[in-house]
Amino acid sequence: xxxxxxxxxxxxxxxxANYLQKNGLHVDQIKLTKEQxxxxxxxxxxxIVRSETKVTADILAAATGLKVVGRAGTGVDNVDxxxxxxxxxxxxxxxxxxxxxxxxxxCALIASMARNIPQACASLKQGAWDRKLYSGHELSGKTLAIxxxxxxxxxxxxxxxxxxxxxxxxxxxxxxxxxxxFGVESMDLEKIxxxxxxxxxxxxxxxxxxxxxxxxxxKKCKPGxxxxxxxxxxxxxxxxxxxxxxxxxxxxxxxxxxxEEPVKSEYYKELLAHPKMVCTPHLGASTSEAQLRVAExxxxxxxxxxxxxxxxxxxxxxxxxxxxxxxxxKWVNLGRSLGxxxxxxxxxxxxxxxxxxxxxxxxxxxxxxxxxxxxxxxxNDESINLINAGSIAIDKGIQCTVNKGPPPSPPSMKSLxxxxxxxxxxxxxxxxxxxxxxxxxxxxxxxxFAGGLPxxxxxxxxxxxxxxxGTCFARIDEALAQKDLTAISVFRSNTVGQxxxxxxxxxxxxxERVELLSSDDFRYLGCRNFLYHSYALSKDSSDED
Numbered sequence: 001x002x003x004x005x006x007x008x009x010x011x012x013x014x015x016x017a018n019y020l021q022k023n024g025l026h027v028d029q030i031k032l033t034k035e036q037x038x039x040x041x042x043x044x045x046x047x048i049v050r051s052e053t054k055v056t057a058d059i060l061a062a063a064t065g066l067k068v069v070g071r072a073g074t075g076v077d078n079v080d081x082x083x084x085x086x087x088x089x090x091x092x093x094x095x096x097x098x099x100x101x102x103x104x105x106x107c108a109l110i111a112s113m114a115r116n117i118p119q120a121c122a123s124l125k126q127g128a129w130d131r132k133l134y135s136g137h138e139l140s141g142k143t144l145a146i147x148x149x150x151x152x153x154x155x156x157x158x159x160x161x162x163x164x165x166x167x168x169x170x171x172x173x174x175x176x177x178x179x180x181x182f183g184v185e186s187m188d189l190e191k192i193x194x195x196x197x198x199x200x201x202x203x204x205x206x207x208x209x210x211x212x213x214x215x216x217x218x219k220k221c222k223p224g225x226x227x228x229x230x231x232x233x234x235x236x237x238x239x240x241x242x243x244x245x246x247x248x249x250x251x252x253x254x255x256x257x258x259x260e261e262p263v264k265s266e267y268y269k270e271l272l273a274h275p276k277m278v279c280t281p282h283l284g285a286s287t288s289e290a291q292l293r294v295a296e297x298x299x300x301x302x303x304x305x306x307x308x309x310x311x312x313x314x315x316x317x318x319x320x321x322x323x324x325x326x327x328x329x330k331w332v333n334l335g336r337s338l339g340x341x342x343x344x345x346x347x348x349x350x351x352x353x354x355x356x357x358x359x360x361x362x363x364x365x366x367x368x369x370x371x372x373x374x375x376x377x378x379x380n381d382e383s384i385n386l387i388n389a390g391s392i393a394i395d396k397g398i399q400c401t402v403n404k405g406p407p408p409s410p411p412s413m414k415s416l417x418x419x420x421x422x423x424x425x426x427x428x429x430x431x432x433x434x435x436x437x438x439x440x441x442x443x444x445x446x447x448x449f450a451g452g453l454p455x456x457x458x459x460x461x462x463x464x465x466x467x468x469x470g471t472c473f474a475r476i477d478e479a480l481a482q483k484d485l486t487a488i489s490v491f492r493s494n495t496v497g498q499x500x501x502x503x504x505x506x507x508x509x510x511x512e513r514v515e516l517l518s519s520d521d522f523r524y525l526g527c528r529n530f531l532y533h534s535y536a537l538s539k540d541s542s543d544e545d
Contacts, residue, residue: 004067004306005043010050012072013295023303038062046302048072049079050294051282057083068305072294073285074098074152075232076315077205085316088388092301092313096151097294098285103155105284106200106230109254110160112278113198113226114139119275140164145192147212148202148231149174149184156200157184168192193220198228205232213237218244224251230284233258242271252276256284319365320386327359330433331416332369332386337439337455337530338418338431339373344461344526346422348374348398354405357414367400370418374398377528380513415442431455439530447493447501455530458506460487460514464522465498472522476504479517479524 006020008029017027025046032040034054041047041063048070049055055069060083069079071093084091112118115136123130144160146153146169157167161183169184169192176186192199199221203209213227214237227250229236238259244250253276261282263272272279285294297313304310311317311324323332335353342348351374353366365386372389375396376382384392393400408414418429430443432452440452462476473490480487487504494500509531518524 004045006046006048006302007041007044008048009037009053010048010072011052012048012050012298013291015292016048016072016295016299019296019299020302025302025306034059041066046070046306048298048302051075051078053078055079055084060084060087060089063087063089068092068302070094070298070302070313072097072298074102075204077232081316082391086388086391088383088385090305090311090314090320090387091316092298092305092311093315094294094297094301094313097297098287098290099151099155101287101290102152102202102230102284103159104287105256105280106152106156106202106228106254107159109228109230109256109278109280110144110198110200110226111139111163113228113252113254113276118278138164142166142197143168143195145169145196145199146184146202147171147189147192147199149179149186150202152230153200153202154182154184156202157182165198168196190220193217194222196225197222198226200228201231201235203231203235205234210234211237211240213240215240215243218249221249223249226250226252226254228254230254230256233261238271239267242267242274245271245274245276250276252278254278256280257282316387319362319368322360322362323365323369323386325360328365330435330437331355331358331360331363331366333437334416334431334433334439335366335369335418336373336376338416338429338441339370339375340377340528340530341373341441341455341461342370342418342420342422342427342429343374343377344528345420345427346424347378348420348422350399350421351401352419352421353400353402354417354419355403355415356405356408356417357411358404363402363404366416367402371398371400374420444493444501446496447499449491449493449501453491453493453503454505456505457531458509458527458529460504460506460516460527461525462502462518462522463499463525464502464519465495465500472500472502475517475522476502480504480506482517483514485514 003024003026005026008017009032017029020027037059041059042065045065046068047066050072057080060080066089068090069084071079074093074095076091076093079091081091116134120134140163142165144165144167146157146167149169149171161167167184168187169179170187170189179186212235227236241250241253245253301312304312311321314321322328351370353370355363368386368389371393372384372386375384375389375392415430415432420427428445431439431441434440434454439455441455442449442452476490486507488507489505491503492500513527516524
């Protein structure tokens with residue numbers, strides 16, 4: 001494993017740094033200003049934060065060697081996911097670490113609203129004894145609507161069912177038959193609003209969930225409905241909430257999160273002071289148990305990542321998780337190698353990718369593998385990887401299709417066929433797996449490489465119609481000699497229509513590309529580097545040591 005450098009900029013339990021160091025990673029744990037972070041982030045391979053550090057696009061732009069950002073917690077709205085993805089930086093979180101703490105905090109807010117506990121406590125401490133004013137109501141028999149039925153939503157449901165509450169909910173992903181297994185009746189939002197006594201939200205803050213509960217929703221709800229937010233500020237429209245608390249349409253609110261943290265805007269004074277408001281300063285995950293769990297989990301995930309063993313908790317990986325499964329790694333490297341080769345053929349506008357004999361039902365990851373290889377070859381930029389290839393391809397207008405073809409005969413002859421549409425014509429490439437790290441090009445436009453062309457190391461490519469074959473080999477040696485280069489192996493395809501394809505593996509792996517002698521009858525196509533990089537991400541930090 002490379003000796004990666006990890007920076008921790010927020011208060012994370014020391015068990016995190018200790019575990020990382022125990023596994024051979026260098027760790028610096030220090031709080032930095034944004035300006036200091038921009039100045040220093042170039043020195044690190046990994047960054048671990050909680051919620052205080054905002055990992056913005058300008059910080060990521062300065063992160064020339066950063067491979068992964070870890071959020072020791074659930075939400076990642078303090079990380080610019082789009083910028084990280086375009087940069088090829090993996091973003092991880094620890095989705096299970098604070099589940100129980102957040103669920104328990106939600107339940108505590110619900111119970112506090114039902115029995116006016118915070119208000120009665122404050123009144124008693126001020127010397128009053130007003131039992132009638134703070135009389136509450138039972139939760140038993142009331143209906144709790146849970147919006148978002150993932151880990152936290154499920155745990156809230158199980159706990160509030162013990163109070164005798166009826167639990168209903170909405171989740172666009174989790175099927176109704178699954179939620180029914182833990183006692184939640186799945187319903188559409190429009191059916192939820194009129195029947196819920198309490199509504200709690202457990203969804204991420206994305207454009208589709210911003211102001212999910214707003215003026216229009218309060219009008220559709222039971223008069224006096226109570227709402228809870230221990231997820232992210234902004235899911236409940238705070239100005240609308242204040243308006244409806246004052247009118248009585250909303251009978252109470254329990255907020256642990258806010259649009260502005262710490263709260264400073266003027267309207268918060270009135271909102272937080274409202275007698276029907278129960279509020280806490282983002283304490284949902286603030287338990288010693290949760291802090292320990294998220295610190296342990298993010299450390300374990302980082303070690304696994306830098307060992308190349310997995311991507312647990314990845315939130316912007318797309319098909320990366322499938323790609324790195326053991327049976328798929330060889331297909332990834334074959335696709336990436338064929339993609340690199342395709343970059344010598346012209347500017348590609350479309351890839352049609354067909355597998356024959358793939359071991360996995362989900363082959364979507366091959367799109368990223370092929371496109372990342374092509375872009376690395378085309379742009380000579382090894383920071384392009386399976387994470388950012390898709391977004392770069394979209395920006396460049398490159399289209400892709402991925403399909404399964406008929407099984408090979410014999411079954412052991414598994415292959416990958418790529419039809420590349422370029423500005424110089426349409427080319428069909430066929431390759432097969434040589435090993436987990438080596439791809440073999442067996443055919444291009446019906447020109448066959450007997451035994452397969454190993455795409456490995458630094459290679460140069462030619463095409464032409466010179467005969468006999470020895471003439472071509474001599475021309476390759478001559479072109480290389482002019483640049484003080486030598487070939488350790490030379491390959492040629494058969495000829496189709498007097499046209500053959502030729503390749504030479506150089507004795508030395510080059511960091512820069514070379515331009516070689518070319519002619520009308522024997523054309524130089526280009527120089528490409530097929531060195532294998534672990535994780536199929538970007539160049540390892542170990543390459544620079």
